[in-house]
Amino acid sequence: EAMEWGVYPHQGNLMDTLLQRSALRHVANAHTPTMLMHGENDNDVPIAEAEQFYIALKDVGTEAVMVRYPREGHGIRESKHIVDSIDRSIKWYEKHFAKFKN
Numbered sequence: 001e002a003m004e005w006g007v008y009p010h011q012g013n014l015m016d017t018l019l020q021r022s023a024l025r026h027v028a029n030a031h032t033p034t035m036l037m038h039g040e041n042d043n044d045v046p047i048a049e050a051e052q053f054y055i056a057l058k059d060v061g062t063e064a065v066m067v068r069y070p071r072e073g074h075g076i077r078e079s080k081h082i083v084d085s086i087d088r089s090i091k092w093y094e095k096h097f098a099k100f101k102n
Helices: 015-020 024-029 047-059 079-100
Strands: 034-039 064-069
Touching (some): 034 047
16 A cells, blocks of 8 residues: 555554654664765665754764765666675775674
C-alpha cells in the first residue's frame, strides 16, 4: 500500500507517527559516529534531509561525516562513486573498530 506524505488512503494522517520516529527528533540520543553518503539527485529522500541530520549530529557533538555524490539518485550507480563509497566505508570501519582489535 502506497504512502504519500504520511498519509495512507484508508488509515488517515500518520504525520504524528512519522514525526515521533524522525531521526532529527531523537538526534540528542545519537552518540555513534555516523557517515552519511547521499546522492545529490535523490528524488526519494531529498539531500536537504541528510544535510539537516548531519548538522544536527554535529550540533550535539556526535562525530559525523557527510559525503555528497553528484549525479547520483537514491543509490550509488557510477563506478567511481561505488569505489569511493567502498573505500570510505572500509576506512571508516577500520578507524572506528580499531579499538576492538585483540
